[in-house]
């Protein structure tokens with residue numbers, strides 16, 4: 001099924017959880033573009049059908065993604081910032097259609113997993129110092145401040161929608177769509193490329209990726225990196241349109257009082273979730289995969305229940321102590337590059 005593993009591994013680039021691996025023997029080389037957006041490198045690889053130049057659609061895509069990056073930013077000025085200010089003041093906010101859709105969908109996904117994915121905990125994420133570009137060393141927030149935010153009981157259920165307006169019954173709700181917006185943007189990106197006649201493409205934003213169609217002369221091959229950065233754990237050959245999304249506690253973290261604390265928070269405790277090092281989800285929809293991989297990271301040993309709640313049958317988890325756990329459907333499709341010596345189990 002796969003070409004020489006050695007070849008793929010040498011082609012694997014460092015720097016993101018998921019990588020599109022070597023494309024040799026191409027009929028014609030894929031067209032590539034790269035931008036820095038959503039706090040990460042966004043790489044596009046696509047096949048240009050004969051006589052079909054991707055330059056205009058790539059320019060359009062760059063412009064759209066840049067717009068979404070600004071609109072949905074959790075702490076820089078933009079539409080989400082405007083919405084958050086209105087929510088604190090108990091005011092109604094007229095949301096532009098794509099932001100409205102994003103917030104509505106985030107609310108229902110949060111409900112599906114009992115709030116482990118909770119896009120309303122922006123206050124808590126800011127308190128832990130993750131609303132910055134640089135991850136500065138510092139001190140753990142005060143337990144009182146964490147408790148106060150927990151007692152405010154923030155969930156997106158407090159949001160009410162009326163036509164295109166949103167308001168919150170709870171002034172402590174502050175939206176942070178960082179666990180979800182990138183996946184949503186990737187779905188929009190793939191749809192845009194498809195609608196412009198580019199059916200064979202991969203859009204890869206750090207740990208989040210959507211592939212469609214085939215690579216040059218063969219399917220796209222995706223490598224899932226080990227959360228410690230030690231090489232590729234497994235390979236996936238995608239078929240049709242598929243999202244492969246990874247949440248990892250190695251992606252953003254701060255050293256606080258001499259210890260590492262990662263950016264995925266457990267809304268039940270107000271503290272960083274620590275049981276899962278990385279969670280990878282494969283399904284057709286990148287937004288769903290993004291919310292689900294974050295919720296799975298929070299769930300710890302109970303993660304199979306979360307996968308079921310989201311209707312996800314393909315997931316892989318690396319626990320903080322190095323065990324690798326699969327759903328059966330995921331185990332059956334991956335090529336286990338670097339799993340033999342590890343504690344591997346199929347648990348769901």
Ligand code: AMP
Nearest residue numbers: 116117118119178179247263264265294
């Ligand atoms: P991801 O890499 O998709 O798991 O997203 C992580 C980002 O989502 C963090 O950097 C925070 O901005 C935000 N976040 C952290 N914890 C949660 C949570 N439990 N629910 C929703 N968003 C979260």
Ligand code: MG
Nearest residue numbers: 179290291294
């Ligand atoms: Mg996510």
